[in-house]
Amino acid sequence: MNISPASSPETTFPMDKLDRLLQQIAERSEQFDRSLDAEPQTLPCAIHGAGMQVLDREASRKVAKAAYTCAACVQDQRVKKRHRNLEHAEIPADVRHATLDNFLTDRPQLKREAGHQTPAAFLEAARKFAEGQKRNLFLAGTPGIGKGHLAAALARVEILKGRSVRWIECTRLFSAYHRAYQTGETEELMARYTAPALLILDELCLRELPADGEEILFNILDVRQKKALRTILLGNKSAQQTRAWMGDRITDRLRSGGVAFCYGEWQSARGSKHDGAMF
Numbered sequence: 155m156n157i158s159p160a161s162s163p164e165t166t167f168p169m170d171k172l173d174r175l176l177q178q179i180a181e182r183s184e185q186f187d188r189s190l191d192a193e194p195q196t197l198p199c200a201i202h203g204a205g206m207q208v209l210d211r212e213a214s215r216k217v218a219k220a221a222y223t224c225a226a227c228v229q230d231q232r233v234k235k236r237h238r239n240l241e242h243a244e245i246p247a248d249v250r251h252a253t254l255d256n257f258l259t260d261r262p263q264l265k266r267e268a269g270h271q272t273p274a275a276f277l278e279a280a281r282k283f284a285e286g287q288k289r290n291l292f293l294a295g296t297p298g299i300g301k302g303h304l305a306a307a308l309a310r311v312e313i314l315k316g317r318s319v320r321w322i323e324c325t326r327l328f329s330a331y332h333r334a335y336q337t338g339e340t341e342e343l344m345a346r347y348t349a350p351a352l353l354i355l356d357e358l359c360l361r362e363l364p365a366d367g368e369e370i371l372f373n374i375l376d377v378r379q380k381k382a383l384r385t386i387l388l389g390n391k392s393a394q395q396t397r398a399w400m401g402d403r404i405t406d407r408l409r410s411g412g413v414a415f416c417y418g419e420w421q422s423a424r425g426s427k428h429d430g431a432m433f
């Protein structure tokens with residue numbers, strides 16, 4: 155095909171026609187703005203009372219008629235969305251009130267070997283994750299050191315930002331897949347774990363990986379990676395053992411997105427009470 159400059163759209167498009175069109179649009183927009191001036195500027199909100207619904211010019215333009223917004227209703231919806239996200243997240247009850255501020259860093263270390271991190275280092279990694287410095291965070295160590303606490307605290311940070319979170323234990327994830335093979339609902343399941351802004355995969359390395367376990371985890375993490383979504387992984391094994399458990403393919407997928415890995419062993423904090431309202 156031969157495209158000469160004379161036939162390119164830039165040179166042949168009738169500029170005067172375009173100008174007229176733009177002029178018409180501007181005129182109509184001004185006309186619409188004037189028509190809005192004639193409308194009542196506030197209306198009562200059925201829930202929040204007189205004058206609470208304010209004429210929303212931007213929303214009005216979208217629907218081509220006077221539209222009103224009540225700031226208090228918008229705030230209520232935001233809170234409702236957070237509660238909905240919190241319900242859907244399925245955060246374990248024992249860490250539901252966890253925050254980054256009530257994570258205890260003053261705990262006797264059981265083992266201090268090369269590659270073992272301190273509670274303070276765990277908290278620091280979690281804070282960096284909350285700030286968006288790494289896409290994936292892997293917290294590993296002996297039971298009760300507060301991995302779940304930090305993951306729940308980070309889930310709270312996301313939910314407060316209006317984002318969706320989903321928490322799932324690996325064992326439950328695999329059995330859900332095995333059930334879905336029978337019912338043919340694997341796509342729904344895939345969406346369930348690849349849609350949330352933050353996925354928390356709990357109890358990695360706890361049991362032997364089933365034959366299709368690597369495939370299931372890889373597919374989920376691969377999609378999440380491509381969608382630039384974030385994942386927190388919780389396990390109980392060292393970096394080397396974790397890598398052996400999940401295989402090179404998954405490890406590389408996590409690494410390519412950026413992952414902070416922490417391993418630690420210190421005295422369990424289970425049994426101590428943390429209180430505080432979620433919102």
Ligand SMILES: [Zn+2]
Binds near residue numbers: 203225226227
């Ligand atoms: Zn209202």
